[in-house]
Amino acid sequence: MARLTIDNLRKAFAGTVAVDDFSLDVADGELVCLLGPSGSGKSTVLRMIGGFEQPSSGAIRIDGQDVTRLSPERRPTGMVFQSHALWSHMNVFNNIAFGLKLRRLSRAEIRDKVEHALELVGLAGYGTRQTFQLSGGQQQRVALARSLVLEPKILLLDEPFASLDQHLRERLREEVRDIQQRLGITTLFVTHGQDEALAMADRIVVLRNGQCEQADAPDVVYRNPQTQFVAGFIGQMNFISASVEGGRFLHPDFMLPVNVPDGPAVLAVRPEALDLASAQADQGAIVLRSTDFGSHIMVDLQLRDGTRLKAMTAPDQRWQKRASVHLNVGQFALYRDNHLLTIGQPVGGSEQAPEVEPALSV
Amino acid sequence: MIAGFSTTSGRFDWTGFIFAILLAIVIAVPLLVVFTWAFTEVWRYPSVIPQKFGLRFWDQTLSRADVWEALSISLRLSATVTFLSALICLPAAYAFARMKFPGRDLFFLSFLASHAFPKFGLLVAIASIFLQLNLIATFWGVVLIQLVGTLMLMIWIPVAAFQAVDRRMEEAARDVGAGPLRVFWSITLPQAFPTIFAAVLLTFVSTFYETEGAWLIGAPQIRTMPVLMINFINNQVVIQYGAVLSVILWVPSFIALMFARRVIGTGAFAKGFGA
Ligand SMILES: Nc1ncnc2c1ncn2[C@@H]1O[C@H](COP(=O)(O)OP(=O)(O)OP(=O)(O)O)[C@@H](O)[C@H]1O
Ligand SMILES: [Mg+2]
Numbered sequence: 222m223a224r225l226t227i228d229n230l231r232k233a234f235a236g237t238v239a240v241d242d243f244s245l246d247v248a249d250g251e252l253v254c255l256l257g258p259s260g261s262g263k264s265t266v267l268r269m270i271g272g273f274e275q276p277s278s279g280a281i282r283i284d285g286q287d288v289t290r291l292s293p294e295r296r297p298t299g300m301v302f303q304s305h306a307l308w309s310h311m312n313v314f315n316n317i318a319f320g321l322k323l324r325r326l327s328r329a330e331i332r333d334k335v336e337h338a339l340e341l342v343g344l345a346g347y348g349t350r351q352t353f354q355l356s357g358g359q360q361q362r363v364a365l366a367r368s369l370v371l372e373p374k375i376l377l378l379d380e381p382f383a384s385l386d387q388h389l390r391e392r393l394r395e396e397v398r399d400i401q402q403r404l405g406i407t408t409l410f411v412t413h414g415q416d417e418a419l420a421m422a423d424r425i426v427v428l429r430n431g432q433c434e435q436a437d438a439p440d441v442v443y444r445n446p447q448t449q450f451v452a453g454f455i456g457q458m459n460f461i462s463a464s465v466e467g468g469r470f471l472h473p474d475f476m477l478p479v480n481v482p483d484g485p486a487v488l489a490v491r492p493e494a495l496d497l498a499s500a501q502a503d504q505g506a507i508v509l510r511s512t513d514f515g516s517h518i519m520v521d522l523q524l525r526d527g528t529r530l531k532a533m534t535a536p537d538q539r540w541q542k543r544a545s546v547h548l549n550v551g552q553f554a555l556y557r558d559n560h561l562l563t564i565g566q567p568v569g570g571s572e573q574a575p576e577v578e579p580a581l582s583v
Numbered sequence: 584m585i586a587g588f589s590t591t592s593g594r595f596d597w598t599g600f601i602f603a604i605l606l607a608i609v610i611a612v613p614l615l616v617v618f619t620w621a622f623t624e625v626w627r628y629p630s631v632i633p634q635k636f637g638l639r640f641w642d643q644t645l646s647r648a649d650v651w652e653a654l655s656i657s658l659r660l661s662a663t664v665t666f667l668s669a670l671i672c673l674p675a676a677y678a679f680a681r682m683k684f685p686g687r688d689l690f691f692l693s694f695l696a697s698h699a700f701p702k703f704g705l706l707v708a709i710a711s712i713f714l715q716l717n718l719i720a721t722f723w724g725v726v727l728i729q730l731v732g733t734l735m736l737m738i739w740i741p742v743a744a745f746q747a748v749d750r751r752m753e754e755a756a757r758d759v760g761a762g763p764l765r766v767f768w769s770i771t772l773p774q775a776f777p778t779i780f781a782a783v784l785l786t787f788v789s790t791f792y793e794t795e796g797a798w799l800i801g802a803p804q805i806r807t808m809p810v811l812m813i814n815f816i817n818n819q820v821v822i823q824y825g826a827v828l829s830v831i832l833w834v835p836s837f838i839a840l841m842f843a844r845r846v847i848g849t850g851a852f853a854k855g856f857g858a
Contacts, residue, residue: 294758319769320759320761
């Protein structure tokens with residue numbers, strides 16, 4: 222239905238810069254997740270799009286029309302607040318009908334639309350309830366219906382499920398995704414939960430200190446994190462600090478041939494990209510603990526320089542506590558000053574996992 | 584107190600019970616005595632109950648023109664003062680609660696300052712000003728003086744009420760297309776209503792019973808019910824006149840309370856004072 226363009230958005234509050242030079246292009250019908258730690262500016266971005274906060278500079282366009290200076294009631298956006306913000310002096314029906322009444326629709330039309338919206342969120346027949354007679358999840362759904370009934374061009378969701386339990390959250394997430402797909406509404410979704418983002422988003426935008434670190438499809442963000450911050454923020458990640466000398470990443474416990482300039486570097490490896498092999502005592506890493514998750518086993522390791530790692534292994538592999546193991550590094554990424562140096566398999570790695578030679582020096 | 588009764592889970596709540604008994608003694612017994620006196624024709628010491636009941640003093644009181652005149656003046660005064668007070672204070676309270684402007688805190692304090700000094704001194708000072716303005720012994724003079732007395736209540740409570748309204752609710756209303764005025768009318772005001780209504784009610788009742796200002800500025804032309812009652816008590820030793828007037832004076836309180844219960848319910852009423 223609509224295309225959202227954000228150009229060099231910036232918002233400074235007294236003392237802090239909440240959003241800094243943020244640009245984003247959201248295609249028609251796309252669902253974009255804003256992900257980032259607390260205080261990274263997610264809500265501020267959303268509130269600026271909704272019109273509740275005036276940008277210090279930059280522009281917001283919807284379908285090419287500049288809405289930067291429009292007040293919220295004139296924008297074709299619909300926002301669902303984290304605290305749901307239902308009007309407690311109105312019943313469910315009137316909560317949803319309020320916006321329609323402002324548009325001077327006929328009574329019959331309003332009734333039809335409200336009932337349809339209630340059906341859409343799975344609350345048919347709840348119209349006469351007072352808001353305090355609803356569970357938390359139902360309240361969130363009413364808030365969603367209240368926005369959806371007006372058929373906004375852009376739907377803005379600010380952590381709508383934050384206060385709900387895991388189970389309900391997953392169900393509502395599916396429902397929202399479902400409705401969003403069916404209606405094809407361009408949607409911005411703020412969340413703390415990375416699995417929420419990975420499950421729902423067409424694209425994930427990772428924010429940090431008000432700036433965009435990366436904006437890509439979930440699998441790209443997961444597999445090719447462009448900064449060390451993103452690598453650590455999405456999914457589990459092991460970081461190993463050492464230095465690159467002469468085309469080799471040198472760590473006391475192992476080395477890895479890499480094709481980057483010399484200097485300090487941080488190696489990032491996912492637990493599932495670490496393979497373990499038995500080693501002689503006093504060599505390689507030491508197993509601290511292994512936890513059985515049924516589908517896989519998570520092994521906690523410690524390198525000789527104190528670095529802690531996690532490795533994910535097949536459930537049939539058992540590692541004794543304090544056993545010594547060699548690490549076989551699969552897919553990895555190398556960062557320097559938060560920026561990506563290189564990403565990929567160890568050189569020469571093909572079918573079988575490449576053997577990593579134990580380091581010569583200890 | 585209400586919670587004291589409802590939270591008992593099987594076990595008898597002695598604290599609540601004793602509390603209720605004490606309250607009953609303090610409030611109900613004097614009321615009962617006055618009420619009894621109003622319907623008494625003869626009641627001599629040491630009898631516990633009156634020797635003769637009757638409506639003689641009601642007849643005598645209600646047949647007096649000055650009583651009806653005073654009642655009418657009192658009602659008109661209270662209504663006018665409450666209306667004006669609401670007209671002035673509610674927008675001001677909203678401004679204090681929601682807007683930022685220079686001198687806001689100082690201004691807010693000045694509203695409350697009228698109650699920070701000994702009241703009678705202030706009244707005398709105002710009276711001397713009114714004398715020059717020819718406002719003494721006029722209806723509007725009394726309105727003005729009583730208005731000053733209501734400002735604190737009508738500012739303080741509504742400010743708290745407006746501040747307690749969730750901003751997100753207002754933003755959500757803007758989001759679905761309501762302009763600022765519409766948001767105030769459809770969201771903010773209804774949300775704050777129970778508390779504001781309590782403030783209006785308190786203002787009405789307290790104005791109705793106000794005596795100092797009414798007497799100082801209004802006498803002798805403008806005589807309100809309480810002022811009249813004081814006159815009765817001062818001039819005649821017949822207790823019944825005072826008692827009958829007291830009972831009549833309760834009427835607005837009772838009507839107000841009934842009305843309050845119907846409109847907002849006990850829960851919301853308590854909330855208005857608590858949170
Ligand atoms: N009204 C305000 N006045 C001053 N500073 C503000 C205001 N709103 C937000 N900030 C600051 O702006 C920064 C970004 O806030 P924002 O609410 O956008 O974070 P967020 O990413 O939504 O965090 P969370 O995940 O905790 O909700 C924070 O440092 C915050 O302190
Ligand atoms: Mg937030």
